[in-house]
Amino acid sequence: MKQKLSRSLFLIPALALLSIFVVYPVVNTIYLSFLSPEGEFVFLSNYADILTRREIVNPRGFARGFAFGALPHNLLWTLIHLPLTVFLGLVLAVILRHVKGKVIIKSVIFLGMVTPMIIAGVLLRFIFDGRAGIVPAVFSIFGVAPRTLTAHPDTALIALILGSVWIWTGFSMVLYSAGLGTIPKELNEAAQIDGATPQRIFFKITIPMLKPITTVVVTMTLLWNLRIFDIVYAATMGGPGGATNVLALQMFFYAFRHLEFNSAAVVATVLMFLAMVAATPMIRSAWRESQ
Numbered sequence: 001m002k003q004k005l006s007r008s009l010f011l012i013p014a015l016a017l018l019s020i021f022v023v024y025p026v027v028n029t030i031y032l033s034f035l036s037p038e039g040e041f042v043f044l045s046n047y048a049d050i051l052t053r054r055e056i057v058n059p060r061g062f063a064r065g066f067a068f069g070a071l072p073h074n075l076l077w078t079l080i081h082l083p084l085t086v087f088l089g090l091v092l093a094v095i096l097r098h099v100k101g102k103v104i105i106k107s108v109i110f111l112g113m114v115t116p117m118i119i120a121g122v123l124l125r126f127i128f129d130g131r132a133g134i135v136p137a138v139f140s141i142f143g144v145a146p147r148t149l150t151a152h153p154d155t156a157l158i159a160l161i162l163g164s165v166w167i168w169t170g171f172s173m174v175l176y177s178a179g180l181g182t183i184p185k186e187l188n189e190a191a192q193i194d195g196a197t198p199q200r201i202f203f204k205i206t207i208p209m210l211k212p213i214t215t216v217v218v219t220m221t222l223l224w225n226l227r228i229f230d231i232v233y234a235a236t237m238g239g240p241g242g243a244t245n246v247l248a249l250q251m252f253f254y255a256f257r258h259l260e261f262n263s264a265a266v267v268a269t270v271l272m273f274l275a276m277v278a279a280t281p282m283i284r285s286a287w288r289e290s291q
Contacts, residue, residue, distance in 0.1 A: 026272065033265035050266045055242060055250055066153040067243045070250040070267075077161050077246070078225040084165045085221055086214065089172025093180055094202070096173075106177065110170035117167075121234025124163040125150055135159075150236050153243035160244055164231055168224060172217045179213035180206070215285050222278035226271055247271055 036042045050056060051071075058069040068076070092109065096102040112120065128149040130136050136146035149159040183206065191201045207214075229248035232238060238245035238253075247267055255264035 029265045029268050029272075032262055033269045035262055037260070037262055046262055046266045047270075050263050051270075055245060055253075056247075056267075058242070061242075064153075066157070067241050067245075069242075070245045070247045071270075073157060073244065073246050074226060074228070076157070077164075077228060078222060080158075080161050081164055081168070081225055082218065082221050085168045085172050086217055088165070088169045089217065090176050090207075090210070092169070092173045093176035094206070096177070097180055106170075106173065109173055112167035113170040113174075115167070117230030118234045120163075120167050121231040124160060124231060125235045127163065128159045150244075151240060153241050156236055156240060156243045160231060160235060163235075164228070167231070168221065172221070175213050175217055176210060179210045183209045212285060215282055219279055219282040223275055226274050226278065 033046055034041055034043055036046070054060075054069065056069050056071050058067055058072075061068040061072075096105055099105065115123070127133050128135050130146045130148040130151075133146075133148070135149065136144075140146045149155040187205055187209075188201055191205060196204070227248050228246055229252065232244050232246055232249050233252070236244045238249050248271065251264045251267040251271070254260045254267060
């Protein structure tokens with residue numbers, strides 16, 4: 001009993017810090033989201049107001065083909081970015097498994113992850129620049145007139161999403177590379193002896209064995225897509241005309257530009273709820289493994 005009590009005492013500093021810097025801010029943010037600027041309790045009125053604002057969901061943007069609002073932009077970012085990074089990370093990990101100099105190649109691909117996101121946003125702005133950018137230069141070879149892709153509402157969001165694929169693919173590639181190393185060689189050798197083709201081995205052995213890795217990659221990518229801020233802030237500041245605005249950036253605008261802290265708390269609470277939903281598969285997987 002004394003030994004258990006002494007062990008529990010070591011948890012007190014960690015729990016105190018967790019309560020001060022995590023639990024209290026979260027609870028206070030949720031509470032603030034239910035208050036009016038005057039401090040009156042308005043329950044869900046703030047949510048009804050914020051989630052119908054044009055900067056959050058813009059119905060007119062769907063007719064124009066751009067500037068849909070921060071929430072649809074986050075969803076579109078996820079729909080494009082998530083499958084691309086998972087697919088590219090897995091393919092690169094498999095291809096580079098038996099390539100000479102794979103360590104150097106993987107290091108180059110992983111550079112996007114170790115680059116600070118603010119710097120990455122500035123890089124994307126120059127990569128898509130009509131005069132100095134490499135992407136418009138490549139397009140000009142095929143007869144497409146060069147233009148700054150991040151400066152036009154119809155191309156700005158797609159440009160940032162594809163740029164973020166370059167940044168995040170290194171993460172999924174490294175995880176899949178580690179996962180491939182855990183697959184017993186005997187399984188592949190036995191399948192080859194039975195006459196299985198490389199494609200069949202990939203779909204019937206490799207992908208199922210990498211399911212835990214895929215769960216982690218998908219969950220972490222979803223969370224990253226939800227909290228995307230730095231790249232957009234540095235590259236376009238949500239422009240042009242709100243075409244690249246996202247929830248985290250709009251929360252920043254509410255809090256530090258307009259000083260609407262209740263509105264910022266609503267967006268923060270919505271982001272937290274979406275993050276909890278996104279993290280559910282990984283939590284369930286970890287719980288099953290612990291049983």
